[in-house]
Amino acid sequence: MSRRLRLWLLALGGAGLAALLAAACLDLPGFGGRAHPYGTRAVHASLTRHTANTIASVNFDQRAYDTLGETSILFAAVLGCVVLLRQARDEHRARPEPARVALPVRRYALLVMPVALVCGLYVIAHGQLSPGGGFQGGVVTATALHLLYLGADYHALERIRPLGVFETTDALAVCAYLVLGLAALLAGTAFLANTLLPYGTFNTLSSGGTVPLLNAAVGMEVASAVVVLLANFLDQAVEIEEESAG
Amino acid sequence: MSTVTQVLPYLVAAYVFLTGAYGLATSRNLIHAVGCLSVCQVSTYILLLAVGYRSGGTAPVFSDIKPGSRPVVDPVVQALTLTDIVVGATVTALLLALVLQIVKRHGTVDPDELRELRG
Amino acid sequence: MRHLLPLLVAVPLLGAALLAAAGRRLPRAAAELTGIAAAAVTAALSLVLLLGSSPPMVEWVGGWEPVGGESVGIEVIGDGPSLGMAALVSLLALSALAYSWRYFDEPPRGHAGSFPALMLVFQGAMCGFAIAGDLFNAFVFFELMSVVAYALTGYRIDEAKAVQGALTFGVVNSLGAYGMLAGIALLYARTGELSMTKIGRGLDGATGHGGPDALVLAAFVLVFTGLLVKAATVPFHFWLPDAHAVAPTPVCMLLSGVMVELGVYGVWRVYGTVFAGPGGIPAADLTRALLTLGVLTAVTGAVMCWYQRHIKRLLAFSTIAHTGLFLVAVGVLTPEGDDGAALYILGHAGVKAALFACAGALLDRFGSVDEHALHGRAGRLRATAVLFAVGGLALAGLPPFGTGLGKAVSEEAVGGPLTVVYVAVSALTAAAVLRVTARVFFGLGPPPEDTDAYETSGSEEEPETSGLVGRVPDTMTTVAAVLLAAALAVGTVPGFGDLVARSVDEAGSGGARASAAWTAHGVLLGLLSAVLAVALAAVTVTRPRRPAAPAWTTPLRRLQSGHVGDYVAWLLVGASLLAALALPGVLGG
Amino acid sequence: MNGWVLAATVELAGGGAAALWGVTTGPTARRVVAQNLTTAALCPALLLLAQGYGRPSYVDLALLLALLGPVGTLVFARLLHEDLEGQRPSAWGLTYAVAAMGAVVVAAVCAATGPGRAMVKLLVIGALLVGGNLIASRALSGAFRGVRGG
């Protein structure tokens, strides 16, 4: 199809959709409205389960089944990327040359790396109390490791990053999430029911029953998944070369 | 509040979706197209959070405020958006991986030059 | 019993996670065996649950039973159609895994388990989508199944077509899914709920004065765009041939056999639970939209199917054509239509998966799936030849195959001139398959000439095994035979049709009962399709010159340009078209 | 009406618009500088908002931005160093000005918070913000010059 024709089609479809969406926007309840029945119920349910962060309660307790799906999406995408970015038959690996990085930058990277790791773990650990949680903290933790690539070179990163361990951890974290869900089922309630542990004291690290455990499993999963994901892209960008390119 | 503020967030979401779709359809570079797809997804974040906003509300996180002391916004849409962001990141990664393989096998990132599948 | 429903998702996911964790150490056979075991356990579980699904079960994951009719948890539905789809998914996944037994060469280094693991996640995702009773949860599993499907489609990274098809698939389906999410957000804004039943009730409660408004229409259009993209309805269908023709064969079996049909199932489920009430989209408008799009899809798919020479692509277009027929059957909104679609989907899944299995055997034996290049070369594959021919006839709806029964019941339901569409479309797609059989396996007729430049050839493809196989592995032939036998069983086991009809009607709204059994009328129409298909194939093969494609098909074929930008433009046009088709009810309300 | 939120609005409007303009126009080198200054301009806005809404827990956002923003810039500096070579993308005057503004905001919020654990957190954010900003600017002006294959 020619570029022109495509633009015409796009204009046609876009105009129709734009009109529809604009009309829908005018029918929407005004921005900032008061009626949120589900939201109100969720806040109430969160408080009865002693979880200070309602979003964590929704994610890891009330709608933990959604989070199972979300975790699986990440797991599947990482597995998919490992498969898609594997070394093809006509490719080989070349050792990258070591990089020379200006000293202040190197110092900064090495200094900030532990800070970022601690921050990531903090965000994971306080997931059920303050904003944050397994996903956010997991990404920060994984990113922190890659400061080593930015501050030094790929070789340095590879030394502290046993990829096999991270791949296994990724899968085991998903297992842990599922096993926690199944444990509730075996205990006689429903899948992923938060009834195994006492709910603890409101606004403490151990409150919320299984919420902190599920949160930790997701944190572990996300951190290892992001490390594996970036490793595969880095391999492509830095190491893997095609034979014919010689 | 005026009518403009009543609907503006929704209109921005719709606008962002259509803009992203325009970029996607006219893109000459597959990496750019994947970026446009993530712009499309941004519209769903805006829409979801705008739907859940409550005037004068604050986040339903009770680590630093007393429960019931202030009105709170809807936590459910926030949880949905979190899921959505994860989905977005993973889809971006997967599609970029596919783009890399396309470059290797077809030698181009321009969708106009991909001529293997047609008819 | 109902507490076991989430296990349909949990078991395959657990299997996948264990495989991925142990994949580095497991020998290949052990990994594949684990995959098959997990799939088999899920299949057994889904069958057990299916037998206990009357009356329908509802499970609240996390034990959030409703208090005073309100719950904060996620609802999972265990009724006939949902568990039936889950069982179909699981059985098909099981046969796909059996088909791929010791099959692919080169699992990625140290990742022996990654292919079965991905297949298991795919299975779990489709089961999760089938049993979802919560709209957002449905979106999550919808997205999970898409993500796995992109990765599986591009699995053969050495294949230029595969990676391109996978990207197109990914972009178009993701865009559709984001549309669906936007629609869910609009529904949430109106009703403040996510469970499908509660949204439906919320919409009805919100109308009070007059019917649906633009908000409901937009939500309907956006949600259905996502579902119809998955169901490959014209004009959202362009991605399907590009992806299905290039995916590894076991994946094709799942994609064509059940994933696309899950889109149709989603349309049925979401309309019935969310939009069917007085606050939703009036039935007349939905019927108009689905019949129009369904007929367009069926005809386009059939015509495009006829003009393919790439065998897997031909089968992919036939899937589009049949999906159109399913949509028409669902679109008439009668219990008979639902029963017909359900039976048709069951029969079609077996037949289409068997046909793909045979095409995969050709690919591994000859390194080509091109009708022209393979002319007369596959004569020695007797078993495959017979299976392919029988599959072609079954696709035409030859009694007593399940496809025939489904087609007959659907025709009964739609009645009138639409019957012609059913007969013609099934005959044309079957004729294309039979034409391939005659040329490739029996070498009949002169070799066709290469005339048209605007087409996808199927030669020079890499086999999926490590090198060309000397003979087709027995597992592949057996799987194809078993699948065809299953499709036959759907039509022949006494009372099966009525059983399906009863469970579908029980779950559908209204509670009206229809029976689904062979009628003389249906048998005759089935025979007519089969005879037409054989005749058409015979004429084409034996006539010395290939009849030139009529001029009006050329623009149709040019639309299938392989350009992702075109497909996105069509997606927007399709959404507008859907809105236009459903508009009268909103204006009139 | 809330002075903190008002300040944040002004900061957001000014900083955001400037960053957006900077990152969409001009040579690549200039754009990377603008990307770097986005962090420095928006992180104080997040601090002001946390104060304005009376929610100390929102400070985590500023912490993460101060931590990750410079990392993002380092990514660009590292992977775009070929584009940056030959140009000396440094806007030191602007960089110091923005860093000073960040410091002022941190100091103001600290004064409003009073001593305690929250103040330590704010000071850490301030240090990360100013330090990260300066280092990222340094990186842009040629820290990765020698990098080839790695």
Add this chain to the structure above:
Amino acid sequence: MDEAVILVALLLVAGAATAAVAQRDPARQALVLSVLGVLLAVLFTVLQAPDVGLSQLAVGAVLTPLLVMLSVRKIRRRGRDRDGAR
């Protein structure tokens, strides 16, 4: 007052999204995407969704740009190798 800051953030996000689509060069688009990510995080904060804002910061400010830039780099390196081999 609260609405004013939301309004500003919304307009900035709309502008950044337009810019991200308008930048046809992927490396430059990645720069805009990272700014868009930070602006979105601010928007989510003013919409009282700090959890989502954190998530967006982590993904939008670093992860996505890093993935895009690594892809760009791979393609450039490949192009260079090809030219060198010729």
